[in-house]
Amino acid sequence: MFAAANQTHFSLHIDGLEHDFQVLAFDGNEAISQPYAIDLELVSERPSLDLENLLHKPAFLQLGDDGRGLHGLIYRAAQGEAGKRLTRYQVTLRPQLAYLAHRINQRMFQHMTVPKIIAQVLEEHGILANAYQFQLGAVYPDREYCVQYDESNLQFIQRLCEEEGIHYHFRHSADGHQLVFGDDQTVFPKLAPVQFQHDSGLVADTPMIKRFALRLETRTSSVTRRDYDFKKPLIQLEGAADSLDEPALEDYDYPGRFLDRPRGKHLATRALERHRSDYQQASGDSDQPLLASGHFLTLGSHPNAQWNDLWLLTDVHHQGRQPQVLEEAITSDVDAKYDGFQQGYRNFFVVTPWQQPYRPPLKHPKPKVLGDQRAVVSGPAGEEIYCDEFGRIKVQFFWDREGQADDKSSVWMRVASSWAGQGIAGLQLPRIGMEVLVSFLEGDPDQPLVTGCLYHGVNMPHYKLPDLKTLATIKSKEYKGSRGNELRIDDTTSEISIALRSDHGASALNLGYLTHPRPSGGAPRGEGFELRTDRHGAIRAAGGLLLTTEPRANEAKHHKDLPETAERLATASDQQDSLAELAKQMQAQEPGDQDTVAKDLHKQHQGILGSGPGDLSKNEFAEFTQPHLVVSSPAGIALTTPGPNHLTSGSHLALSSTGHTSMAIGKRLLASASQGMRLFVQSLGLRLVAASGDIDFRALKDNINLLAKLDITANADRITLKAKTELVVQGGGSGTTYNAGGITHVTSANYTAHAAQFAHIGGASMAGTFPEPPKPGKGALELFNLYANTKGIKAGDYEVTDALGTVLKGALDGQGFNTVSGAAPGPAMAKFGLDTADTWSLGSFAKGLPWPKLPVAEEGTPSLLESMYAKLAPDGSGGMLDKAKQLASSGMSAAKTGMGLLKTGQNTLQSAQQVQAALKGGVAGLPQLASAASSALPAASGALGAAGKAGAAVQGAMASLPKLPTLPKLPDFKAPSLNTLTDLMPGELIS
Secondary structure (H helix, E strand, C coil): CCCCCCCCCCEEEECCCCCCCEEEEEEEEEECCEEEEEEEEEEECCCCCCHHHHCCCEEEEECCCCCCEEEEEEEEEEEEEECCCCEEEEEEEECHHHHHHHCEEEEEECCECHHHHHHHHHHHCCCCHHHEEEECCCCCCCECCEEEEEEEHHHHHHHHHHHHCCEEEEEEECCEEEEEEECCHHHCCECCCEEECCCCCCCCCCCCEEEEEEEECCCCCEEEEEECCCCCCCCCEEEEEECCCCCCCEEEECCCCCCCHHHHHHHHHHHHHHHHCCCEEEEEEECCCCCCCCEEEEEECCCCHHHCCEEEEEEEEEEEECHHHCCCCCCCCHHHHCCCCCCEEEEEEEEEECCCCCCCCCCCCCCCCCCCEEEEEECCCCCCCCCCCCCCEEEEECCCCCCCCCCCCCCCEEECCCCEECCEECCCCCCCCCEEEEEEHHHCCCCEEEEEEECCCCCCCCCCCCCCCCEEEEEEECCCCCCEEEEEEECCCCCCEEEEEECHHHEEEEEEEEECCHHHCCCEEEEEEEEECCCCCCCCCCCCEEEECCCCHHHCCCCCCCHHHHHHHHHHHHHHHHHHHHHHHCCCCCCCCCHHHHHHHHHHHHHHHCCCCCEHHHCECCCCCCCCEEEECCCCCCCCCCCCCCCCCCCCCCCCCCCCCCCCCCCCCCCCCCCCCCCCCCCCCCCCCCCCCCCCCCCCCCCCCCCCCCCCCCCCCCCCCCCCCEEEEEECCEEEEEECCEEEEECCCCCCCCCCCCCCCCCCCCCCCCCCCCCCCCEEEEEECECCCCCECCCCEEEEECCCCCEEEEECCCCCEEEEEEECCCCCEEEECCCCCCCCCCCCCCCCCCCCCCCHHHCCHHHHHHHHHHHHCCCCCCHHHHHHHHHHHHHHHHHHHHHHHHHHHHHHHHHHHHHHHHHHCHHHHHHHHHHHHHHHHHHHHHHHHHHHHHHHHHHHHHHCCCCCCCCCCCCCCCCCCCECCECECCCCCCC
């Protein structure tokens, strides 16, 4: 396009500045999603303009009389050569957006969408809402964490737009330039049609497109993105898009930066559109100044009719010259710069088909973090430990100027641990104030991961280094307290040890070479192990417990190995058996007295020793088939306490010693036996000595018997024999009887009496004192039998056997209680009879227990119980309960028949006895035999028939019952004792 030699079309307007600039030439480029730059060459009659005053002024380059032009800020100003009258100046117009390239930052945005992040950055630069707009069709999710990492604000915005597939362009006017963001084709304005005319060198009357060429180029045909969400680790997150073009050329990338499949599909589609955005691309040149990037061009009059369509202008390069503003020569390089272009306006453009969505190319990749970074754990004020359900923490980065070291300083960050799995854990949460080391997955600043902790000048190592360099420790601190816990490993040469400690109760387990704390000098305290606490302690082993000092060098045997102990127990058991047998032979014990003791000892020994060699491949060993507690030592066992000592057994108590058994008692030896006391000495005799006080033998109910093979000798100052009714002294066939009737001497030989004097002084009697023996008192036992719902069983029978073997029977009251009087003091056993209530009731079983909790695998049981109840509940047909009662009625009928059967059986038996008697009678008994047989056989046949009918009735009733659902097996449980004096036997489920 040309103008008259003395006519100008290009002019520059600068806001707030009076000037005489004339536009000599301009050259600039504008493109979608790029800040444009227009370089202008100006001339002015003023040789010394204030260049600094020009910078940042809004200016408008008008390209024609119709007002079309380019607006921008003076980004660059320069002064060139000067002629006699005119001086040349150069300025560059750029959008305000270009200024964002000069502000570089490191910061983070949390829970914001990309449009909101962009708007915030723009408005920080004074680009307010009237200077930009978003025309977006898609909905963009919040980015939980988005880091601007060592990027300029412009680079950051362009990167976000490229990642999301958002483009931007500018709309120019004399008053300003507006930044428009969009994500589809509808945001681009449509220009008036422009005709094509091949460049013939002639001047056209209207602006034309003079060249238009199309090219196609191979591009990616499909895109696949994949990612991972740790919150849903089993879900494969993948999104894909396919153009169905050949050949199949796929772009696959991981991670795709998405957490749900629709988002993945969206990003894959945007990526494919970006790849294929310039699959078809046309270029051309024209002299139409209305062409602008981000606008639709309608091409007309092209010989290829298919090209006469709508095209999107993605790039326009503008050039203009008007040398007529010069009245003198200033420079000679203008012609060279414009390639022979002398005067007027021209442009070079690039277009794509309108139907192909435009997506900006990835020219600004996300920066990668090279290596790890340091940060400090942060959280809300007053907290020491701050985390979420995944054990994630928040940190304050040292580069973050906006963070306040609180619970908003960063996104939740996962913490690497030594172990993390289902039922597997190695968790140590960094606490607020700790310095941590942060890594980034694939170098992505948006994917931080805490990988470790660091000491610094305030948080120093717990033990002084390098002095205590042999100590390795894991030490924690009480939450909002001052105490702590510690696992310490000491690798000091020849003094290695491990200690597990808790400040609560000063509890500790010390293993190895025991010392006082190393920081305090580490004085030796012994060798081996020490388990101690200032509070309570307990050792529990459900399968059995062995406490032994028998040596096992280098763990040579399995941990339950106890042959020495088992041999000693076997020897003791044999000793018990042999002495018990001898005691029975010597009539010191009655037969059977020690049989149960021996049986239990053998059973215990077998339970400790086990049977068979075990299975080494399964790590199974024979010992401890029952949970015994065995204490063993090759040297000795000492038990001591300044307080009471109580040894109790619910069964038998056996003491065995191959040497002496010695008891030294400071006060009295008190021994009580409920059912007899037997002492047997095999040899060397039995000696009972009282250094002071009486020796008192009493039989309160029966006799005292003394038996000696040789002599019985009594030595005392005085010996008194008293008998309440009669005293008999016998020896060698002679004897004397003393009773109320007199004294009778009996002998078959001589009777000799020696006396200095022998006097007969009349009759007299000597009355003795005979105290009444004390009577043992009677005890009382309280009974209570109850259902699982804790309600008492009404009027149930009971039977109590007391310590003396006396059996007491009775019935409970209406509340399930009763008190049994007259029972001997001591242990007793109670048995309860059948429930007298309706035994078809759902709660009618007599175990006084809370309903047991079900294991996790049996959580379906309650619903099964509900199903069972539904079966039991009455319905239109009467329900299972009614059918059960019908069954009970049938059972009663069967029972009645059974009673008749029993009577018939008795008659049959009687007849059979008559048959037997007849057989014994021989020939004479034949008539009687025939009569007995004729009556016995029909009776037996009738009994069998009645039994068959009764069984059929019960079987039929049982078949009519509906089938109950199968319940999973409940955990075993034991009924607790309801009384300190008795263990109650469980009642019946259904009586």
